[in-house]
Ligand SMILES: Nc1ncnc2c1ncn2[C@@H]1O[C@H](COP(=O)(O)OP(=O)(O)OP(=O)(O)O)[C@@H](O)[C@H]1O
């Protein structure tokens with residue numbers, strides 16, 4: 202039975218439950234449940250603090266987990282990223298009172314407040330900057346106003362928390378993070394059952410990223426049309442009762458939907474229909 206660690210709280214928790222549910226797994230009804238067996242799918246879920254998940258996976262007590270890339274790197278655990286999951290996207294950045302610190306070199310000798318000591322310490326060391334790291338559990342943005350730090354290094358999504366605290370980002374992002382599926386860093390050894398979980402999650406991600414497009418086109422225009430919708434392998438072309446026309450079906454990236462429909466119309470395609478994909482295996 203594959204043991205899967207899932208975030209029990211915070212930004213990762215709801216979207217992690219959603220992707221697992223879309224992938225056909227049971228999910229807990231009560232947020233106080235700590236363990237949930239799903240014998241039908243031969244897996245068991247452990248609901249843990251997001252920051253602890255890499256530690257459990259690294260120790261081998263659970264096989265795989267869902268956490269943030271930033272939390273994985275900060276943990277220093279013997280766990281590796283297996284697949285990015287496309288949600289809880291954020292950047293991890295330095296910020297200081299607007300105009301006061303504007304480059305990484307100016308961080309030398311300053312106090313940096315963060316909840317991600319290892320990530321920040323490693324980054325400063327890699328860039329040869331000697332600064333003091335002040336550990337805080339959260340609400341890091343308040344530390345400068347309260348006088349215990351000169352700048353912060355924290356998760357930024359919209360930037361509104363920073364702005365509200367009168368802070369502005371500077372320098373390159375330290376990291377671009379998102380939720381990731383992680384596994385133990387056991388070299389070539391991959392936990393039994395991971396490939397099924399992985400394929401299912403990939404199926405959900407593809408179903409979210411793509412739509413199915415159907416259209417009719419004259420045989421004379423089919424090459425121009427399929428060049429616009431090459432699909433994953435190759436589009437399906439089916440005969441129509443009117444032999445001068447064919448029906449074409451192909452997967453298209455969701456974000457390209459309207460642009461592709463316009464281009465198809467321009468080369469003579471008609472009855473262009475787009476439908477969502479519920480689930481898939483690529
Ligand atoms: N506003 C946000 N947008 C996107 N991702 C976020 C945001 N805040 C935190 N994250 C991501 O969530 C993970 C942090 O987990 P954490 O447990 O700290 O969640 P949280 O949302 O900060 O909850 P809490 O602070 O209430 O425990 C990290 O991977 C981080 O990048």
Ligand SMILES: O=P(O)(O)OC[C@H]1O[C@H](OP(=O)(O)OP(=O)(O)O)[C@H](O)[C@@H]1O
Nearest residue numbers: 339340341356357358359360361362363
């Ligand atoms: O750029 P934004 O869209 O404003 O989002 C970023 C904020 O969201 C998270 O805070 P959270 O609410 O989890 O509080 P915390 O600092 O206590 O973790 C994160 O730590 C930032 O503070």
Ligand SMILES: [Mg+2]
Nearest residue numbers: 211212339340
């Ligand atoms: Mg937080």
